[in-house]
Amino acid sequence: MSLILKKTFSQDILIALWEISEKENFLYSLIEKNLSNIEKKTFFEIKNPSRKCEWLAVRCLLQEILLNYSPIFYSETGKPNLNDYFISISHSKNIVGVILHKKNIVGIDIQVETERILNVAPKFLSQKEISFATENQKISIFTIFWCAKETIFKIFEKGNVNFINDIEILPFEMAEEGTLNVIFHKTNQIFELQYFSFKNFKIVFGIL
DSSP, X not given: OEEEEEEEEXXXXXXXXXXXXXXXXXXXXXXXXXOOHHHHHHHHHOOOHHHHHXXXXXXXXXXXXXXXXXXXXXXXXXXXXXXXXXXXXXXXXXXXXXXXXSSSOEEEEEEEOOTHHHHHGGGTSOHHHHTTSOGGGHHHHHHHHHHHHHXXXXXXXXXXXXXXXXXXXXXXXXXXXXXXXXXXTTTTEEXXXXXXXXXXXXXXXXXX
């Protein structure tokens, strides 16, 4: 299926999505010429077939949206980086996505909507946050909340974050796309994150 979304948002934020329908060998053939020897070594060390396709799809996506392909390198904490952009990466089911910005740290999280979120919500949401959603909104809102907390976690690159106590989502009215405010208590900062829906996925992103 390849590139399914390329969109520029406010503050020159670029988001792109790739839907994985290709086989591993085909994805590899698309990107092989641009992979460094180090990247090839990393790829062949991956054992999980789904993870290998995700790894390739992210790089095929970058090759598609950038004028010049740039290899991803990682910080000591595992945060991805590019030479000319700040980048964040996410994947859910058969979708991989990236967010890019030239000057500021960014974060993104993608999550398919499923009923499973109802069972795990108490592990990452406070009772106050859970109470924000009406019964028929719970799956969508809890999915957005999960993505929002993951986005904050990716932006700040801090370990030992308690999703219930350290990241607080303020009340908001859900729509197909919009904004929500989140408090990151470890730095005592309030951030405005953006979200939108794509098929049966929720996508949340932000910039530092």
